[in-house]
Amino acid sequence: AQSVTQLGSHVSVSEGALVLLRCNYSSSVPPYLFWYVQYPNQGLQLLLKYTTGATLVKGINGFEAEFKKSETSFHLTKPSAHMSDAAEYFCAVSEGIKAAGNKLTFGGGTRVLVKP
Amino acid sequence: GAGVSQSPSNKVTEKGKDVELRCDPISGHTALYWYRQSLGQGLEFLIYFQGNSAPDKSGLPSDRFSAERTGGSVSTLTIQRTQQEDSAVYLCASSPSDRVYNTGELFFGEGSRLTVL
Numbered sequence: 001a002q003s004v005t006q007l008g009s010h011v012s013v014s015e016g017a018l019v020l021l022r023c024n025y026s027s028s029v030p031p032y033l034f035w036y037v038q039y040p041n042q043g044l045q046l047l048l049k050y051t052t053g054a055t056l057v058k059g060i061n062g063f064e065a066e067f068k069k070s071e072t073s074f075h076l077t078k079p080s081a082h083m084s085d086a087a088e089y090f091c092a093v094s095e096g097i098k099a100a101g102n103k104l105t106f107g108g109g110t111r112v113l114v115k116p
Numbered sequence: 117g118a119g120v121s122q123s124p125s126n127k128v129t130e131k132g133k134d135v136e137l138r139c140d141p142i143s144g145h146t147a148l149y150w151y152r153q154s155l156g157q158g159l160e161f162l163i164y165f166q167g168n169s170a171p172d173k174s175g176l177p178s179d180r181f182s183a184e185r186t187g188g189s190v191s192t193l194t195i196q197r198t199q200q201e202d203s204a205v206y207l208c209a210s211s212p213s214d215r216v217y218n219t220g221e222l223f224f225g226e227g228s229r230l231t232v233l
Contacts, residue, residue: 009156032220043120043207043224044159051220090159094220102147102211102220103172108158 002027002093006107014115019063019078021110023091026072033074034092034104035065044090050074061085086114118142120225122208128231129198137193137228141210148191149211149222150183154204162206165191166213198232205229 007022036044048059055067065076092104121140150162161175165185185191209222
């Protein structure tokens with residue numbers, strides 16, 4: 001079975017400061033890893049994903065994440081926070097593309113507050 | 117439409133009533149998923165459809181919950197005899213199954229917020 005742990009349900013950062021959201025996963029097979037963002041009263045939007053290949057992946061809005069197999073981690077970072085980054089962020093894992101579907105297992109989410 | 121469409125966007129009901137939530141996936145997406153997002157919780161998987169069949173319904177919390185999909189397109193999630201603990205946002209997602217187009221990503225709708233009084 002897969003699982004995802006996001007450390008910290010709430011994170012507060014100052015505008016211009018580094019954003020670091022932590023995600024650790026467990027998977028019995030090479031994982032596909034995702035970060036989604038949810039703005040208030042909206043659905044989830046894909047920020048970035050890791051499937052195979054380069055372990056440092058870049059996404060939209062200046063976010064990036066690095067897959068570290070030895071640490072079973074996929075932490076999300078952004079060098080400089082912007083007010084528009086205030087949202088809830090979800091890390092997710094799947095067993096890759098399967099005939100049985102791409103069911104994602106999500107972490108509990110981290111709500112980011114950006115202070116001016 | 118271009119994205120996943122869900123209705124109603126908001127539903128307030130009384131305890132004990134039945135509710136139906138609808139999902140219209142992206143055209144051509146054969147896989148459809150229902151998730152539940154409760155206050156302060158992450159996303160909880162409910163059920164997955166491939167075409168009109170549901171190979172994985174392991175996440176349905178009780179027999180009060182059921183879902184169907186017709187014509188390989190629209191899906192309806194039905195909750196019978198609603199309870200207050202059913203209050204949540206119900207999210208629908210879809211994805212293509214064809215290996216050429218399938219990148220593993222799920223495409224989400226904006227959700228249906230259910231409040232049970």
